[in-house]
Amino acid sequence: xxxxxxxxxxxxxxxxxxxxxxxxxxxxxxxxxxxxxxxxxxxxxxxxxxxxxxxxxxxxxxxxxxxxxxxxxxxxxxxxxxxxxxxxxxxxxxxxxxxxxxxxxxxxxxxxxxxxxxxxxxxxxxxxxxxxxxxxxxxxxxxxxxxxxxxxxxxxxxxxxxxxxxxxxxxxxxxxxxxxxxxxxx
Amino acid sequence: xxxxxxxxxxxxxxxxxxxxxxxxxxxxxxxxxxxxxxxxxxxxxxxxxxxxxxxxxxxxxxxxxxxxxxxxxxxxxxxxxxxxxxxxxxxxxxxxxxxxxxxxxxxxxxxxxxxxxxxxxxxxxxxxxxxxxxxxxxxxxxxxxxxxxxxxxxxxxxxxxxxxxxxxxxxxxxxxxxxxxxxxxx
DNA sequence: TGCTCATGAGCCACATCTGTCTCATTGATG
DNA sequence: CATCAATGAGACAGATGTGGCTCATGAGCA
Numbered sequence: 232x233x234x235x236x237x238x239x240x241x242x243x244x245x246x247x248x249x250x251x252x253x254x255x256x257x258x259x260x261x262x263x264x265x266x267x268x269x270x271x272x273x274x275x276x277x278x279x280x281x282x283x284x285x286x287x288x289x290x291x292x293x294x295x296x297x298x299x300x301x302x303x304x305x306x307x308x309x310x311x312x313x314x315x316x317x318x319x320x321x322x323x324x325x326x327x328x329x330x331x332x333x334x335x336x337x338x339x340x341x342x343x344x345x346x347x348x349x350x351x352x353x354x355x356x357x358x359x360x361x362x363x364x365x366x367x368x369x370x371x372x373x374x375x376x377x378x379x380x381x382x383x384x385x386x387x388x389x390x391x392x393x394x395x396x397x398x399x400x401x402x403x404x405x406x407x408x409x410x411x412x413x414x415x416x417x
Numbered sequence: 418x419x420x421x422x423x424x425x426x427x428x429x430x431x432x433x434x435x436x437x438x439x440x441x442x443x444x445x446x447x448x449x450x451x452x453x454x455x456x457x458x459x460x461x462x463x464x465x466x467x468x469x470x471x472x473x474x475x476x477x478x479x480x481x482x483x484x485x486x487x488x489x490x491x492x493x494x495x496x497x498x499x500x501x502x503x504x505x506x507x508x509x510x511x512x513x514x515x516x517x518x519x520x521x522x523x524x525x526x527x528x529x530x531x532x533x534x535x536x537x538x539x540x541x542x543x544x545x546x547x548x549x550x551x552x553x554x555x556x557x558x559x560x561x562x563x564x565x566x567x568x569x570x571x572x573x574x575x576x577x578x579x580x581x582x583x584x585x586x587x588x589x590x591x592x593x594x595x596x597x598x599x600x601x602x603x
Numbered sequence: 604t605g606c607t608c609a610t611g612a613g614c615c616a617c618a619t620c621t622g623t624c625t626c627a628t629t630g631a632t633g
Numbered sequence: 634c635a636t637c638a639a640t641g642a643g644a645c646a647g648a649t650g651t652g653g654c655t656c657a658t659g660a661g662c663a
Contacts, residue, residue: 259525261620272641337523339445376578384570392562414600458611
C-alpha cells in the first residue's frame, strides 16, 4: 500500500470519496463520471489508479478494513451470542455508504463477492452462531446460511431506508436492531 | 402485445428463456451472449426485440404477469393477515429465476425498479399489513417499509439458497416460510 | 416437388468507455 | 523570485457493444 502526503493525499482521498458517491448513485458509473464527481481530470484518476479494477480493488480493501475494525469493536466473542449480534449490527449501522454499496452487491466486478467480508471475517461472524445455540440465546433452528444471510439482508434494508431518508438515523438504527433481534433470537 | 405462432412463437420463447438464464448468470450479459444461449443469431434477437431495452421490458412485463397471477392465487384479502403472508410467500417460492433476477435488483436498467411489482401489486401486498394489525396476527411495531422490505429480502435469500443448491427445494421453501413468519408475526 | 419465409452469418457505422500520452498551467516550496 | 511537481485538458488508439443491413441457406408448407 502506497502512502501519500500533502496534495497527493488530498487528491487520493477526493477520488475515493467521489467514487463511493458516484458508485452509490450508479453502480456502472464510468471513470469520467467519477472524475467529474471528484472535481479532478480523468487522467488524474489513472495516475492514482492505473485501471478501473485498481480503483474498485482499493474500495474493497478500504471496506474490509472498516469491517474489520467494526468486528473488533463489537467483540464478537464476548458474552451471550444474541447480545454480540446486537453489538455487531450496531457497529454495521455506523458504517457508511461504501459498505452499503458492497452489501447491495450491485457492483459489476468479478472480484467482489456478494458479501463485503473476507473469509476470516465471515468466519468470525459465523462463529457466533454455535455459541448462541449453546447458550440458548439464538434460534436453534437457524443454520449458518440463514444466520449470515439474515444479518446482511437486514443491514442492506437498513442502509436503503437510511438513504431513502424518511426517518432519522437514530430511529432507523433502533428499528433495524429490533428487527434483527426478532429474527435471530431463540 | 404482438402474438406469434408456429416457428416464430418458438423462437420468441427461446429468446425469452435464454435471456432469463443468461441474465441470471450475468446481469450484464450482452445481446450476443443471450443470442448464443438461445441458439439463434444475434440479428434474430433484433428482429423480435429492436433494442436491448425492448427485451428487458418484455422480461419485466412477463414477471409482472406472473407476480399478478401469484397474488391472485394467494388471495391476499382472505383470512388472517399472517396466513395471507404465508400463502403469498408460498406462491413466490413457486416463481422462477426471472423473479429472482428482478428481486435481486442487479439488472442495470433505468426502468427496472428495485422491486419487481408495479404500484398496484405493491399496494395489494401493503394492504395486508393494516389488516394484520387489526386482527392482531402481525407485529404491531412493523411499518409498511419494513414489512415489504422483509418479505422481499427473505424471498431473495430463498432464491439465493435455492440457486446455491445445497438443500432440496422443499426444505428450503419450508425454512423460508418459517423465517418470514417469525419476522412478521405478532 | 417447388415456393416462401424465417433464419444465420457476415459486414458496417456508430457510440461509449478505457488507457496512454503530451503539453501548458498552476500553485506550493525553496 | 525561481523551480518543480501535480494537475487539467485534450488527442489518440483500441476494445467492446449496439443496431442496421444484405444475402444465401434451409426448413416447413402447399
